[in-house]
Amino acid sequence: MEGYQNGSSYAPFLSLTSHQNHSKLEFHQGEEEASKVREGSSRSLEVKKKGKKQRFAFQTRSQVDILDDGYRWRKYGQKAVKNNTFPRSYYRCTYAGCNVKKQVQRLTSDQEVVVTTYEGVHSHAIEKSTENFEHILTQMQIYSSFN
DNA sequence: CGGTTTTGACCCGCGC
């Protein structure tokens, strides 16, 4: 992580935490993702991104699944996971060249708790004001599931 | 009319 640890630049999505030192944010620096090349198929999709895939998960108490963090997301899938009655939604940043993914999941035990997982780093500025999301940050809790 | 959501199919890795 270089460049956005002081909040001077945009973190994956937590730029607004610069003044909120209350929450300790833990980034999960992703490992290098191996190149995935689908061969022999009608669609030859190659993911040759060298790869730093940052993953970050947290949970909030919200009654709505969609947390507006200032970016524009396009939903590309929804799948139900085992051990969870509620489905998990997959979103993607619609900015060109910005392949940030985000996944929202709701706990089956606590229906009010929504687990949001970000994956990747945004390479562009936020369009909307983050005041809304900023308020969410104050109540959000870091999901310490990584080891 | 354009972008986004929806929803089932497809695909892939892993365990048995």
Add this chain to the structure above:
DNA sequence: GCGCGGGTCAAAACCG
């Protein structure tokens, strides 16, 4: 080799 679990695609519906 097959089945399961999870992730993604893509075409049509939908909404401003």
